[in-house]
Amino acid sequence: MSTHGGAARIYMYARFERFWHWTQALLVLSLGVTGFEIHGSYDLLGFRTAVQVHSLLVWALMGLWVFAIFWHLTTGEWRNYIPTLRLAPQVVRHYTIGIFRGEEHPWPKARDTKLNPLQRAAYLGLKLGINPVLWVSGLLYLFSHALPGVDLGTVALVHTAGAYAMGAFVMMHVYLTTTGPTVFAYHKAMITGWEDVHGPHAEER
Amino acid sequence: MPFAHPALLGPVAARLVAVLALLVVALAAQAEPAQASTADHSRFEALQGPFASGPDVTRACLKCHTEASHQVMDSMHWTWSRENPATGQMVGKRHTMNSFCGSPISNEPRCTSCHVGYGWTDLSQDMTDPATVDCLACHDTTGAYKKVPTDAGHPRYEAVVVNGKRQEPPDLALIARKVGESSRATCGACHFNGGGGDAVKHGDLDSSLIAPPRHVDVHMSPDGANMGCADCHTFKDHKQDGSRFDMTAKDDHGIVTAHDMSHKRDTGLATCESCHGAAPHGKDKLNHHADTVACQTCHIPEFARGGVATKILWDWSTAGRMDADGKPVTIKDDHGHTIYTAAKGDFAYGENVRPTYAWFNGKVTGTLLTDTIDPSGVWPINRIGGTPGAADSRIWPFKVMQGSQPYDPVNKTLVVNNVFGNPDAFWNRYDYSIAIEAGMKAAGLPYSGKYDFVKTTMHWPITHMVAPKQQALGCTDCHTREEDGRLAGIEGVYMPGRDRAVWLDMLGIGAIMAIGAGAAGHALLRLIATLRRRNGK
Secondary structure (H helix, E strand, O other): OOEEOOEEEEEOOOHHHHHHHHHHHHHHHHHHHHHHHHHOOOOOOOHHHHHHHHHHHHHHHHHHHHHHHHHHHHHOHHHHHOOOOOOHHHHHHHHHOHHHHOOOOOOOOEOOEOOOHHHHHHHHHHHHHHHHHHHHHHHHHHOHHHOOOOOHHHHHHHHHHHHHHHHHHHHHHHHHOOOOOOOOHHHHHHHHOEEEEOOOOHHHO | OOOOOHHHOOHHHHHHHHHHHHHHHHHHHOOOOOOOOOOOHHHOHHHOOOOOOHHHHHHHHHHHOOOHHHHHHOOHHHHOOEEOOOOOOEEOOOOEOOOOOOOOOOOHHHHHHHOOEOOOOOOOOOOOOHHHEOOHHHHOOOOOOOEOOOOOOOEOOOOEEEOOEEEOOOOHHHHHHOOOOOOHHHHHHHHOOOOOOOOOOOOOOOHHHOOOOOOOOOOOOOOOOOOOHHHHOOEEOOEEOOOOOEOOOOOOOOOOOHHHHHHOOOOOOOOHHHHHOOOOOOOHHHHHHOOOEOHHHHHOOOEOOOOOOEEEEEEHHHOOOEOOOOOEOEEEOOOOOEEEEOOOEEEEEEOOEOOEEEEEOOEEEEOEOOOOOOOOOOEEOEEEOOOOOOOOOEEEEEEEEEEEEEEEOOOOEEOOOOOOOOOOOHHHHOOHHHHHHHHHHHHOOOOOOOOEEEEEEEEEEOOOOOOOHHHOOOHHHHOOOOOOOOOOOOOOOOOEOOEOOHHHHHHHHHHHHHHHHHHHHHHHHHHHHHHHHHHHO
């Protein structure tokens, strides 16, 4: 762990974690693009191709999620998502006031405290809300022909609502990745795994 | 896995079975039989002739085929009447009205030229003489046998002079010695000409199917499977499978085996699934479509594709116009189609017509001569059953015939229009009041003496002219928001690409845009703050 000034360089993201993140990003974007083409929002790949790509990639994403869940459980990384109110007012104040004054982020980011209170709430909502909604409604969608009691219109409505929620999440997420010490600091960290953390006691993390 | 039902096999295996079935059928359909018959009709003493009339030929046939006439006389081809098991209604030409000539009653010698018999000059009389069954209409293989259009089913027996040329009558003895299986040409002699001419009635049946190119009909084309009508409309005891009065709109049985055929009297090959099974596509997604969409909907993209136009409108209300010389008016359009005759009124035609789509459960209810109609709107001469989204229904293609035809505004019934034959007939005097009076009298039905015209529609299920698969509809023919999408307006099914909840789209896009705008604003403030800090300090 190299240190310089009031900062520390931490190996924040494990190799699998980064692979999971970027693969998932690619899959979610592709599913979004093909999904909204199937929805009829625009014409890009052609309906038939969009359906084929969408129904194929979804298995890749579900497979990835299975591995990711296993990884979270076995490594204890799941603890990063435990909701907390510690420093929550300060984090909110940072994004509404402090960030404009050039203040440092108040959250002591470290390997076992990767996520600040707002991130914990958002990612938990993603993993326990949006993802399962998309997963379950998507499977019902794929197999609705064999499930006589299932109304495809309702399933499609829920799936589409989930997709919009995912879109909203991605929009917010992508913007917030630019709010690090520099615009590309967080991207660099998610690519290399190494992140420069600042703030009080950074050296001790 | 011996005796596994083909539907249980994978799609590839199912297709193999279908191909094998097709091969068997194709072999059977060849003009040269794959195996020689044990009987050579040309050597039969009874068939040496000469024959003076059609019934004489039939008497000769019956010497060996002792049950043939009894079988035919029990069939719809003979009776023009049967009870529809699905509705309990008596159907057939003797009962139900259509939007073409209306009813054969009172018009017998002409309409009964397509009866599978000789001499049915009065529909109210049943014919009982076995010798009056017309064997040759279906079993001629020479193409020389033709029934006169106006002689109650008889062919010509005397030579005639047409345009100065002498035409000999068909050689009945020669035709009798060459009898064989029915063909597209023999069935088509009547069924391609329903409604009074080539292609008029069905839209998917016309003379182009006698030897269609592959793109017109992949099954019947000599370059395709070269199948005959009876390869699907399989006959048992001279009764055929498949009827537009009582259709199998959704076939849950699937592939029909040789065992089914030989052990079940009411099992034939008239549905697509009979040969192709319930899951004929390589892609599951397409197979699942068959739960809600009839095969015909995608695989018959248009009807009347063979170059012969079909009638799509017949307006009787304008008939009877005479020119300055008092001669009946006839008008032809640029394509040579007759669009008006004093005898029949106005016509409109269609070629390569995109079908109308509707949910259909196979049940068809006709309008009987005695049924009360509601003339205030457009009267559906036949009503097709079916419920959007219901398990017994699928989305089917139809030709919807538009009509305007005479009815009795007092009794509120459709009326029989005597168009042909007697001196009072419409085509002789062009006077509806006399012609309808005569028609209703022949039908034995009450007529108030008043007539008016009611607009009608008639649904004709489209099931022939199956195109090669490359010409089948694509996804976006239906999965589209375009107003002219094939299934625009079809309810009871959620279709991605067509359907959506507008409120959800607005909410979702609104939320994403709001976040985007918020992020942009936040980013802008950050930028300004950063610049000010740099400059200020």
